[in-house]
Amino acid sequence: MASRSLTSCLANRPMRPQYTARIRHCVPRSRFSSSSRHQSYADTLPNLKIGSHTRVLFQGFTAIYGCSGGDIQGLISSLSLEATANVKESLEWGTKIVGGVKPGVEGEHLGLPVFPSVRVAQEKAKPDATAVYVPGNQTAQAIEEAIEAEIPLIVAVAEHVPIHDILRIHSMLKAQSKSRLVGANCPGIISAIGKCRIGFQPLPCFSPGNIGIVAKSGTLGYEAVASTTRAGLGQSLCISVGGDVIAGTNFVDALKIYEHDDDTHGILLIGEIGGTTEMDAAEWIKDYHRRTSNPKPIMALIGGIEAPQGRIMGHAGAWTAPGEPGAVAKINALRDAGVVLVNHPEKFGEDMKTLLGSTARRPQLQSNFATLGQRGFHTLRRPVARQNQTPVSLRRNLYIKQSQAFDLLKGKGISVSDTTKVDGFSLAVSVDRTAKSPCVIASPTTDPAKSPTMSQRFPFPYGQSADVQAVATHLGLERSAVESLSKLTNTLVDIFMSKEAFLLETQAGVSADGTLRVHGARFGFDDAAFRSSKRQEDIHCLRNKAEEVLEEVEAEKDGIVYVKLGGEGSIGTLVNGAGLAMNTVDALTSHGGHCANFLDTGGKATSETVKSSFRIILSDARVKAVFVNIFGGLTRCDMIAEGIIMAFRDLGMKVPVVVRLRGTNEDLGQQMIAKSKLPLHAFDSFEEAATKVISLSQ
CATH class of the missing domain: 3.40.50.261 (Succinyl-CoA synthetase domains)
Incomplete structure (x- = not known):
């Protein structure tokens, strides 16, 4: 098959006007290689085998791609400093870094060449991989440029990349066989044997x-x-x-x-x-x-x-x-x-x-x-x-009220009823993580106990329409209802695309007169599109913080992710990192403990965020003991120790605290805890720490 560009791949697709422009800005300006009918994205798998031979480029270690504005400029400065520090560390460790990219500018930084574009960097430095160090709102643009230049490995570390930006990127990746993506929202890839770090x-x-x-x-x-x-x-x-x-x-x-x-x-x-x-x-x-x-x-x-x-x-x-x-x-x-x-x-x-x-x-x-x-x-x-x-999640999504979802549907001419419920079916539009594309999820029942096993996914390419006939066949609908189903499906796809949703769920039925009505709806939208890119303001203005859990809203102000758990939770948890926070709750529960919350201070926790975390945790009267479980990667254990000491000093804490510090500067952090003379219980072992905090909470 001849080489083709994404533009040709999207040609002849029935594009809806409300999102055509959004796709157009991510269409590459040059052609991608796909030289054989049998080549595909899967052929890029060997590109993951990095090592001492790998030549690494940095996108964003001196500048960001076309941003402006006060808040963005602050983020640019922060990321630029991080990337510069990262380059220095990686160079000292042995990583073969060949330069960086500053759009439209040539020069030198850290003794390395700075190229005006990834294309020029590819021609002059021949990189095997690129580290994308740009904020979430510009990540897709940077990845696109790397795909165009056919960089073999692209590592994107940014968080808060809008879901629909990544969907568009994957539609590009599927059309080529040269570039492999790792991420986004990841620390990266590292060869300990080859001393090659692409990430943080x-x-x-x-x-x-x-x-x-x-x-x-x-x-x-x-x-x-x-x-x-x-x-x-x-x-x-x-x-x-x-x-x-x-x-x-x-x-x-x-x-x-x-x-x-x-x-x-x-x-x-x-x-x-x-x-x-x-x-x-x-x-x-x-x-x-x-x-x-x-x-x-x-x-x-x-x-x-x-x-x-x-x-x-x-x-x-x-x-x-x-x-x-x-x-x-x-x-x-x-x-x-x-x-x-x-x-x-x-x-x-x-x-x-x-x-x-x-x-x-x-x-x-x-x-x-x-x-x-x-x-x-x-x-x-x-x-x-x-x-x-609460039905509202405070990070990376926004669920609107059913009445608001009904308003969106009625505005598109869909019949809704919040009082008349008939036996019917479930129809949703979401993201198929395996196909890496949008999909329709259909189930011939609305029974929550049966629907998961009877659900079927119907992926469709980004920018195209779903196969309504296949959906109708799975649902067992009469031919007379197919037209109504098509209208509902296309409406959901339109809302999904134009409003950057991540999940649109409906329950619908066909009445005796043949009319299809929606009698249940749960619509969720990606708030990264709003937070990082200021898109979809009309949707995100629907959020009513007064109806949410107060502690969760307060935590959000400090960049903390806090989820209040139900039941008899008596252990407050303070953890850095979402995965570790989930595992901490799981492991404490498996040991017989009862957790009051999930709390992720974030991967870059500071002394102030630790103090704020304690304040939020202790606002829950159920908490009888606090478990601090920190693994210092980017977060330094001595900084966490300082935050714990500040919390005791400034918050008048009375509950016992068990601390497990591991990782960067763990010895210094443990020494600070020991010298503080505070009623803290410090451990290296998770098992010992878990046993202690559970006993204290009882």
């Missing part, structure tokens, strides 16, 4: 070795790295797939690399709620074990067992769409595939060492090592469904 991973945790680690969560990944370093195993290649809704690289991609990598002797997989990539990994592992006589041992951890239904847990992708499996289903699937599960990442190192020491790893994996690697789940209490405190 904390280098002191890493040591050259033989364990491959693939993770959705940055902090859980760092914990796993530190655990394997302490065990003397070290790491080969570590890939962070990121916590966004759609990842450029997934677990199966990483597993395929590790299978044939002679440097990788054991594999760690760290997943969480949201999507089906863990289930896909389980199926791949089953096949791997069938066709391999002595497979490499694989261990895993899944976060989000205790996550409240319908909430986004810090990461943009940490939510479960209709028909998607929960954390327990993922755990069971991986266990059934022969994977050893742990309930906390500090167990990975010693347990993997034992597995690698076995002379017959595969046959003995489930019998000899079941209690070793799975003890946290053998005795796991099955999670009890929690009642949401």
Whole structure:
């Protein structure tokens, strides 16, 4: 097949006028390579094998792509300083960095050449990879430029990239066979053996070795790295797939690399709620074990067992769409595939060492090592469904009221009724994380107990229409109702595209007179489009903070993600990183504790955010003890210790606090805690810390 551009790929698509312009700005200005009919995005998989040979470019370490405005300029300055510091560290570590890009300008920075475009950088420096260090509102533009220049590996670290921007990027990636994306919203990819870091991973945790680690969560990944370093195993290649809704690289991609990598002797997989990539990994592992006589041992951890239904847990992708499996289903699937599960990442190192020491790893994996690697789940209490405190999530989404959703539908000529409910069907438009495209989700029932197993997904290319006839056939609708179904489906797709939604759910039915009416609706919109790009203001003005949980709104002001949990929660949790925060709640619960909240201070927590976190946690009268679980990556343990001491001094704290500090500057942080003479209980071990805080909370 001849080389073609995305413009030609989108040609002849029935584009709706309200979002044609939005797609046009991401259409590349040059042609992508796709030289053979058999080539595809899958052919870019070998590009992940980075090492000492990898020539790395930086997009954004001196400037940002075409931004202006006071708030944006502050973000530019912050990111530019971060990227500059990152380049210095990576160079000293041994990474082969060949320059950076400052649009329209040539020069020098840190003794490295600065190129006016990625295309020029590609021609002059021949980079094998590019690190995209630009804010979320400009990430898609930077990735697009790298795809145009056919950079083999693109690593995007930014958080808050609008979902629809990434959907458009994936429509481009599918049309070419030269560039592979890692991220966005990830720490990046790092070869400990080859001393090649493309991202912002904390280098002191890493040591050259033989364990491959693939993770959705940055902090859980760092914990796993530190655990394997302490065990003397070290790491080969570590890939962070990121916590966004759609990842450029997934677990199966990483597993395929590790299978044939002679440097990788054991594999760690760290997943969480949201999507089906863990289930896909389980199926791949089953096949791997069938066709391999002595497979490499694989261990895993899944976060989000205790996550409240319908909430986004810090990461943009940490939510479960209709028909998607929960954390327990993922755990069971991986266990059934022969994977050893742990309930906390500090167990990975010693347990993997034992597995690698076995002379017959595969046959003995489930019998000899079941209690070793799975003890946290053998005795796991099955999670009890929690009642949401509020239907509104405060990070990366906005659910509007049903009445507001009905208004949107009525404005498009769709019949609605909030009083007349008939037996009918469920129809939704969302994101298919496997197909990396929009999809229609249809179920012939509205019964919540039956709908998940009867749901079917119908992916369709970004910018095209859905296959309504296939949806109608699955729903079993009469031919006379197909026209009405088509109108409803196309309306939902229009709203999805034009208003940058991530999930539009409806319940509808056909009445005796043949009229199709919607009698239930739940509409969710991506707030990154508004927060980072100031798009969709009309939708996000519908938010009424007065109807939300007060503590959650207060936390948001300080950049903290706080979710108040129901039940008898008596332990307040303070954690840096969404994945680690989910795992902390899960692990404390598996030990018999009752958590009052999920709290993620963010990966760049400061002393002030720690103090604010304590204030929010202690506003809940149920809290009898506080558990601080910090792994210092970008966050320094001494800074966290300072925040804890400030909180005791300024807030008049009375409840006992258990502190577990690991990672960057952990010795200094622990010394500060010890010298403070405050009623704090400090531990290295999670098990010991968990036991102590649970006893104090009782």
